[in-house]
Amino acid sequence: MIKIDKNYFVFLLLCMLVACSPEINHNIKSFFFDGVPPIQADYRATTIIDSLSLNQDSTFVIEKAIVKLIHPPYEERACFECHERGAMGKPKMTLPELCYQCHQKQEDKYQFLHGPVASGNCTQCHSPHKSKIEKLLLKDGQNLCFECHQQKDVLGNSIHAKIEEKKCTECHNPHGGDNPLLLRKNTCFKCHEDFEKDTKFSHGPVASGNCNSCHESHNSTSKNLLVQSDNGLCLNCHTQSDIYNTSYHKNEKKNTCISCHNPHASNQKYLLVKLNTNQ
Numbered sequence: 001m002i003k004i005d006k007n008y009f010v011f012l013l014l015c016m017l018v019a020c021s022p023e024i025n026h027n028i029k030s031f032f033f034d035g036v037p038p039i040q041a042d043y044r045a046t047t048i049i050d051s052l053s054l055n056q057d058s059t060f061v062i063e064k065a066i067v068k069l070i071h072p073p074y075e076e077r078a079c080f081e082c083h084e085r086g087a088m089g090k091p092k093m094t095l096p097e098l099c100y101q102c103h104q105k106q107e108d109k110y111q112f113l114h115g116p117v118a119s120g121n122c123t124q125c126h127s128p129h130k131s132k133i134e135k136l137l138l139k140d141g142q143n144l145c146f147e148c149h150q151q152k153d154v155l156g157n158s159i160h161a162k163i164e165e166k167k168c169t170e171c172h173n174p175h176g177g178d179n180p181l182l183l184r185k186n187t188c189f190k191c192h193e194d195f196e197k198d199t200k201f202s203h204g205p206v207a208s209g210n211c212n213s214c215h216e217s218h219n220s221t222s223k224n225l226l227v228q229s230d231n232g233l234c235l236n237c238h239t240q241s242d243i244y245n246t247s248y249h250k251n252e253k254k255n256t257c258i259s260c261h262n263p264h265a266s267n268q269k270y271l272l273v274k275l276n277t278n279q
Contacts, residue, residue: 069136074129082128096120110176115148117175125174141167154218157225171217181217185209199265204237206264213237214263231257 029036073081082098084090091098096106099122106117116124125144126136133140139147145168146154154168155161168174171187178185186194188211196202205213214233216225226233234257235243243249252260261271268274 069132069134070130071128071136094120095122106175110173111178112180112182113176114174114182141165157218157220160218179210179212181212183209183212183217195264200267201269201271202265203263203271 073079082092084092096117097120106113116122122128125138127138128136131137137144142151142165155163170190171184172182173184174182177183186209195206205211214227216222216227220226222229228236244252257263260273262273263271266272
């Protein structure tokens with residue numbers, strides 16, 4: 001028969017139960033040992049053994065001055081709301097369904113989804129337990145975005161090379177949006193002129209906040225970051241046959257549309273640069 005040392009057995013028992021709540025931890029230690037100090041009122045300022053930390057040492061000190069944000073289930077030590085009992089931290093269900101037990105489904109909010117959201121990889125950007133950064137983000141500002149997006153492409157043109165330390169999320173919604181670039185509505189007007197402010201008529205894409213219909217946001221090398229140059233851009237939406245069949249345009253095929261029309265807004269009907277007295 002194998003003889004097990006009593007002290008070794010006690011040690012194993014402590015190792016098994018040390019990750020429980022601070023109250024259970026204290027009661028166990030007090031049962032076996034004398035002189036165990038009383039439990040602190042705010043156990044969040046004590047050292048906790050956490051086997052679920054992501055890519056970190058399992059021992060860390062939770063202090064308000066260090067860890068700014070703690071996910072509520074983790075702070076309440078309600079591990080089994082998200083993890084299976086006795087399964088070494090195995091999630092109760094796959095992502096993002098697990099997150100959607102508490103958080104709203106992003107698919108219900110947006111037409112277009114950010115890649116990590118569409119693939120259900122919430123933990124690619126967020127820590128499920130704790131973080132020093134708002135929204136439980138793994139990294140702050142542009143540093144998180146540049147984990148996937150190439151910095152040289154984002155800052156590769158003269159117009160956006162001076163965004164400096166501005167957060168990408170000031171212009172882009174990190175979860176989803178109503179356009180493929182996930183741009184927030186009217187975000188371009190934070191830096192660029194608000195064309196609607198002092199004009200009566202607005203071009204459709206401007207009125208709907210879809211600047212990306214005509215302009216690239218970062219990696220374009222064309223003038224004014226246009227998606228397409230010359231009249232080809234306008235003819236993506238406006239029908240060529242309808243335009244050139246009118247008496248005003250029969251002899252204008254060689255001219256650019258913007259020689260007569262403002263592409264953003266105007267005080268003149270049809271977005272004319274100046275009033276046509278022949279109409």
